[in-house]
Amino acid sequence: MSTSLFEKLGGNAAVDAAVDIFYRKVLSDDRISSFFEGVDMDKQAAKQKAFLTMAFGGPHNYTGKDMRAAHAPLVARGLNDSHFDAVAGHLQATLKELNVPAELIAEVMTIAGSTRNDVLCR
């Protein structure tokens, strides 16, 4: 049996290692930080974790419908491709910082990219 992407990345421990780094990058980025004003940081960190788990090929209950509902208010406030790209860039930088091999990063980025139309409600 071949090893899954999630296992290759290191499973839950990898998500735990990535979530602080990723969320810190996202919150520090002035291009996108306004979308996170006033949100509960603990709840947001848990959502980031759910997203990373999904992008890492781990267990999830992802539905495009939930993703759309969650982001619709942000799209109404101007969320667009440039913001999606900024977040994707932080994901990539996080994985590089954790010395994840390039081919695995590419797989993660493909999964993350597959959510673009749902996130932007298109």
Next chain:
Amino acid sequence: MPRIFFEKQSYTCQGNESVLDCLTSHGVPIPSSCRSGICQTCLMRAVEGEVPLAAQQGLKETLRVQNYFLACVCKPTNDLKVALPDAEVGARTRVTVLAKEVLGGNITRLRLGCTLPLDYRPGQFVQLHRDDGLVRSYSIASLPQLEEPLELHIRRLPEGRMSGWIHDILKTGDTLEISGPTGQGFYLPGQPDQGLLLIGTGSGLAPLWGIARDALEQGHTGPIHLYHGSRDASGLYLINELLELAEQYPNLSYTPCLSGPNIPKGFAAGRAEQVAFSHLPKLTGWRVFLCGHPTMVATTRKKAFLTGASMKDIYADPFVIAADSIKPAA
């Protein structure tokens, strides 16, 4: 097959069912999202019975020790009595006012006697119930291991119904009811050399006074930095007690901070969080406790995270000053 007890009903867990599946299949509405043990939306607490370790993966340490678990990945092996996180756990207890003392800064210290020992940790909060139904939450400043009476610091709020009543009318010997405790902001041993940063405003000192003394009692050896802020010196209290404690324990440092224009000798100028960040610009590896004004707590929590503290190491209890809030009001 294990049974799940929830709000006075019992449900039988079929086969490999999770607690979440068991309850929702019986029509019990439990919030959930990822159903994979990640998002923590379905957080619940086991009031009785042991939860499998796997159901606590990824939870904050202070949640684990209180038997919180994720219902979606909890496959129970024994009977469990469970509750939602916000539910009032346990019965109300009648307590007697043993002492009432003005500490300055519009703060009154209440010492309450319980007939049964209350199982709590310093830094958690209890709900005070007045006999007419008025409820407010207050943080706990006392240490159970020293068998201190339950200690609360009540700041008088403008037109505060409970705080005004406590300041003006309540007297030694009177009784009222408490419930709880609740709250995740407390000290846990295990990393005795970790740096602890405690920042509070107003009566936000109450839990921090409890947490700092608890950490010292439990043999914490790492640096403990406590910053207490107010606009002027009359808003600070327990200054001498804290200075004495810092004298006794070299790893404790205490900085009283004033944001107003008059800064007497011995006080730092600026808001408590500003002074703290000027002393400690990098918080990587630190454990952070915040309590007090909601804006201070929200901005400081974010800054603590951005300057390196891990999300799981930041404990923040904002005071919500609202008519029928159950969050701490002092």
